[in-house]
Amino acid sequence: MGNGASISFWKECWITDEPLCKKLPGLYPLESNKNAKVMDRLRVTPEEKITKTQWERNPETDEEKFQLEELMSMLMMTDIQGGDDTCAWNLESAGGFTVKSLGRRMEQASNPGPGMGFEWNNWVPLKVNFLAWRIYMGRVATMDGLRRRNVHLDSYLCKICGEVDETDDHLFVGCQFVLAVWDSIVEWTRCPRLFAITVKDVITIHNQIRGTRKWRKLIQSIVMVALWGIRRSRNDRVFNDKERSLDEVKHEIRQLSFLWFKYRVKRLSVTWDHWCNMELSCMSL
Incomplete structure (x- = not known):
């Protein structure tokens, strides 16, 4: 992630290993713009981090408030580097795609073992x-x-x-x-x-x-x-x-x-x- 201008805030894996819409299922329905980008919800300046939310209504239930606290904690611990967003292949240290790394991951997925992954x-x-x-x-x-x-x-x-x-x-x-x-x-x-x-x-x-x-x-x-x-x-x-x-x-x-x-x-x-x-x-x- 660079400035977050092209990454979906709710629907892509940019802050955890699953999208925020699945990680925070009680909070996601309250979002007024479900296609918002990371830049729309989080800005980082040299002085501070700025979060901007747009809810259909404010979180009210205990679950909604708890998940809101989780979201704010994650955002405060996240760094935005600036510059354009880029693509990288995480299965290789250099960040480039290789067929070998994909085959290795597919083999792991087809033989998860007794621990289900x-x-x-x-x-x-x-x-x-x-x-x-x-x-x-x-x-x-x-x-x-x-x-x-x-x-x-x-x-x-x-x-x-x-x-x-x-x-x-x-x-x-x-x-x-x-x-x-x-x-x-x-x-x-x-x-x-x-x-x-x-x-x-x-x-x-x-x-x-x-x-x-x-x-x-x-x-x-x-x-x-x-x-x-x-x-x-x-x-x-x-x-x-x-x-x-x-x-x-x-x-x-x-x-x-x-x-x-x-x-x-x-x-x-x-x-x-x-x-x-x-x-x-x-x-x-």
């Missing part, structure tokens, strides 16, 4: 893959999951922040403690900041990052290890009454991801210093 990663242990797969399928135990199974507890609040009910999306995406973990990973890997609403957005986020296949696989492995670390931190609070600091969780993610990468991808030589500074020439960044 979930991608396994042999750079991390099987137990980490299984946890990520269970999270992807919505089968990991949370307080909200227990409530849906009619397990009666005194509280269903998140065991990390204690402020919101513990759902899959809150535990792995929405909790303030977890957001700080993801912020540290973005800073460490120097990946562009991508907005995620659901935990599935996080698990598949490597597909939205430009770079070589090895680089995207590396980011996927780090995300899986982060999910593992977040889950361990949560379980320590629940079962061991042990509160782990943000620095402890960040260090564990960096250390475990390095050890598993080093001993599972032996053909690529990486030192701890290179890993900490994300100076990985072997990834052909």
Whole structure:
């Protein structure tokens, strides 16, 4: 995206992996111009970001207001580079179309495996893959999951922040403690900041990052290890009454991801210093 003059605000995938009309189904019917372009709804100046909305009526229900807050949050975290919008092929690091990359993606789509599209990663242990797969399928135990199974507890609040009910999306995406973990990973890997609403957005986020296949696989492995670390931190609070600091969780993610990468991808030589500074020439960044 350049200035957003040719990209549909509601009907194209420009801010998440699906159009906003599907991501925000309660808000879309209120839009007065459903063919509006990104430029019509979001302008960026050197001083500020300007949002412009045109509703048939103002959002009134709880669902509409909640989705409006989600929309505003996404827009505030989005950068518009300026210049003309251009086309790029995300399956190749150079941005150009190749038949080989298309064939590879079609093969993946025709053989989705037991996770209905979930991608396994042999750079991390099987137990980490299984946890990520269970999270992807919505089968990991949370307080909200227990409530849906009619397990009666005194509280269903998140065991990390204690402020919101513990759902899959809150535990792995929405909790303030977890957001700080993801912020540290973005800073460490120097990946562009991508907005995620659901935990599935996080698990598949490597597909939205430009770079070589090895680089995207590396980011996927780090995300899986982060999910593992977040889950361990949560379980320590629940079962061991042990509160782990943000620095402890960040260090564990960096250390475990390095050890598993080093001993599972032996053909690529990486030192701890290179890993900490994300100076990985072997990834052909």
